[in-house]
Amino acid sequence: MTSPPTPTTPTIASAGTEPARGNPAPLHYPMPRQCPYAPPEEVTAVRAGGAVPRVTIWNGVRPWLFTRYEDARVVLSDPRFSADKSRPGYPLSSAVALAETAVTPTLLIMDNPEHDHYRRLVLGEFTVKRAESLRPAVRAVVDGCLDRMLQGPAPADLVTGLALPVALSVICEFLGVPFEDRELFRSLTHTMNAIGGTTETAAAARQELQEYLECLVAVREKHPQQDFISRMAVKHLGTGAMDHERLAAMALLLLTAGHDTTANMISLGVLTLLRHPAHFTALRDGDAPGLLAGTVEEMLRHLTIVQRGIRRIALEDVDVNGHLVRAGEGVIAAVNVANRDPRRFPSGEDFDPAERAHGHLAFGYGPHQCLGQSLARVELQEVYAAVARRIPTLRTAVPDTELRFKEDMAVYGVHELPVTW
């Protein structure tokens, strides 16, 4: 393999004894951030110290916390770690995460061979070339949303004025889901991802969206159009490779993940560019090849909006670069901290589009790595470029200290971003 050799992680002899060496106080994970633009200092300190501590999460489960880049890659790609949230002892990120097991499962919680079976049925829709072919349509959506925002009054909220409409339009158009119902999708997704909610409310929201999409699948099967749901219905329902329920669950995953994560990357990314005016100006003026793609890659690495780590459970004993995880134990890959591991990324804590951020874990790693990542890259490139070019005078309309960051959501971002120009 081509990976650089990794230093050995200190091994904790018995997985049952705790706390970990050099870490006397038990860590509750996740803890609040000290700075809204950086992961919690305690987690960064764990990475710097090189230990793999056991942490306590909301329901008393005590998974291992992996913070180093090379360790996170093993956790996310070794097939002996399962993503099945219904397994007893799974380190769920919150009560609402359990709702994913209450309704038809999506790819997110499937293991192989089931996962690859369903993923491969839709892969052809998500190639780099397919995403590139959607670029003109994405650009038109971005320009339309920017036109409307700029014609309206300033200050405006960039979240509701740009980030959400762009992300929802693109995914609705791609899937063939009516954009008129976007407020329903947004609010149901919010209920599914608000970590203070209950399993029951999140499951009810998920069930409602699942049923909505099952109806839509049935309609598109009879009257196919030029969209993902129609194409997949025509291709796979007849052969039995997929049924209505599974296709609806696939659409649910793409609709919710596809707009919420992208919208958060748009608003938090624009805020990051405003905080780094030289890079904002460079996007407007610069035409160096790769500048835009490099900026987006670095933004993904630097922000890593999956803020509560990606979690798995060990099916067998696994040696993670010298650290033994026993069968049945939970693990968390703190991708936001691993993505700032200076052993892998020279820019570390900084935002520096000049560094090559390729290989970051913002889309995950291993078989579950984000299916829609090529489309997400195109969207983010188009939005950041259009904002830098069309609104060079853009600035936040409130002091940064008044921004409400999404500590309370599964995916990080800002609740509102008041801007003026």
Place this chain on the structure above:
Amino acid sequence: MRVSLLPEHCVGAGHCVLSAPEVFDQHEDDGIVLLLDTTPDAHLADAVHEAADLCPARAILVDAPGGTA
């Protein structure tokens, strides 16, 4: 250098195409990786190694036995 694939592992993330478009493509129909060149030129070595390292499915083998070209 010799490149080979384990296409049955591919999850279609497309890093290979982004890293080394001269060597890798994705099948239009099913999205699975395609090898355009089994013995790429030396000037592509870094890009091919990057593709192999970034591939989340470990589906790209460089100078290793056992893959299917």
